[in-house]
Amino acid sequence: MSGYPEDLRYTQEHEWARVSGNVVTIGITKYAVEQLGDITYVGLPREGEEITKGDVFGTIESVKAQSDVFSPVSGTVAKINDPLEDNPEYVNDDPYDEGWMIQVEMTDPEDLSDMMDAKAYTEYVAELD
């Protein structure tokens, strides 16, 4: 199993979160990308939008399926990765950097405690296969 970055936290729905102070950057994991196949469209919220932990904040369409993306934290969307609109393949090619989806200013850092670390996520994914 290819390694999942140690500095990220993970959800069961295969989102990752990178925490920097109060701001959380969110994307989807390599595992999710492999399951989806070639991504053809990424739908993102607007900047300034309020989002709630566990709710859908975006959609991803691939040649296989359309999937919802869930937010691991509550807060306000501070920034979205605009270039994904024209270049959805960034999510395939570089899910942890160029393929990030949104940045959220979170209201409660406690939200993060439900997320897995890289080791737990690796074990979780291994069980799915």
Added chain:
Amino acid sequence: MRPLQAHTVLHVEPPIFELGAAGRSGASLPEMDVPEIDPGQEFGVDVLRCEDPLLPEVSELEVIRHYTRLSQWNYSIDEGFYPLGSCTMKYNPRVNEWTARLQGLTDIHPYQNDDQIQGALELMWRLEHALAAVGGFARVTLQPAAGAHGEFTGLKVIRAALSARGERRRKVLVPDSAHGTNPASVAFNGFAPVLLASGEAGILRPQDVEQALEREGADQVAALMVTNPNTLGLFESHIAEIAKILHSAGAMLYMDGANLNAIMGKVRPADTGVDVMHYNLHKTFSTPHGGGGPGAGPVGVTEELARFLPVPVVERRNGRFVLDYDRPDSVGRVRSFMGNFGVLVRAYTYLREMGADGIARATELAVLNANYVRARIEKEYPAQYGGACLHEVVLSDHRIEKETSVTTLDVAKRLIDYGFHPPTIYFPLIVHGALMIEPTETEPLEEVERFCQAMEAIFVEAHEDPELLKHAPHSRGVNRMDEVRAARKPVLRWRPEASDS
């Protein structure tokens, strides 16, 4: 089993805009015998176009050849096996086409008086009651023009009934195996869809519904929307208990009748506690798939909900048939006139031709064919949710992907080389590399067996020559499409400049 040799159909055909020559025409009009008007003066010069429209300039023969050639690229149930799961590509019996063309049914107009269209009204009345008998419902509306339109109408009826009770419930539970139209219809009616995970056996468990009611608030949930059998081809065997749980919480049970063809003549959904159900006439009652064209999605409801159905309904009074508009609680019209009447004629013909015993037999054969496929090839393509299925079987690429580099997409494309339409792939989403195969009841054993042999041959090819599959199909004028580019940068319109390149 061997793949086909290259097709002899001509596969190079330019768009019709690139055929013909300037000034060529397929029609000759007589001399004008009325005074010419000046459109600029009549309508104002600002609305006149300055250039001629870019219409094709072709002869009648060129038009005929162009579209005949394109039609030869097509694939249909009349040509071969079409196991497109979930879609139910049922054979459309020719007798349906004969009745739909009867002059007494084609040469009438919906604005004629009831007295002059008694035959058409009687047909609708009889079809309504035949469908009601199949589903176990009190009344059925024939208006909705497609399955999703039926979903919309059925949920609208539920909403009206809740309103009449003075309740404002705004959530509808939808299992994760549902057709995508279900959550969409929910949202269209102003409800919020709430996803329900299927249990490990691939069906809903009563405790999951109980928990969802508790979590979402029992007085907030308007309904559960369930397809039975579900999209895994599995019968929701806890359905009666789930209906009781919903009803005791004041919620309703909506059944998506998309897969009614798997249980018709055997189970009446209303007997399992279903309050509202739509029928897909093109899936269950052998009317044509319209490719988005004319369809029909009648909706059946229990006695309690009948007063909310769309207007008008056909009633029989003193031996005559009348259209009744006087239904104050109705949700109103959902479609102009009587829906897609020609489709209704075909479904009625099918029901009369088959009879009650006939539709039960069709159900048995549909289930038998799907289980034959399952038993024959599940070693190569294991089902994620095991056990007997109903009218369709959902297999996976678990084994082939692990042992080779080949995936479901490659298997599907290679089937084209063996002369078969591929099954539905990657749906339902909860199955890894899903191959959703639905032979339907009319398929002869020999043809189903040939398909299974092709699937076995492809399994062997995947191990011996995976590259062959990755570039399949090889027998068509146009081989493997770049689906990613087509989705990312779709070209949806012909433009003259594009033709220069």
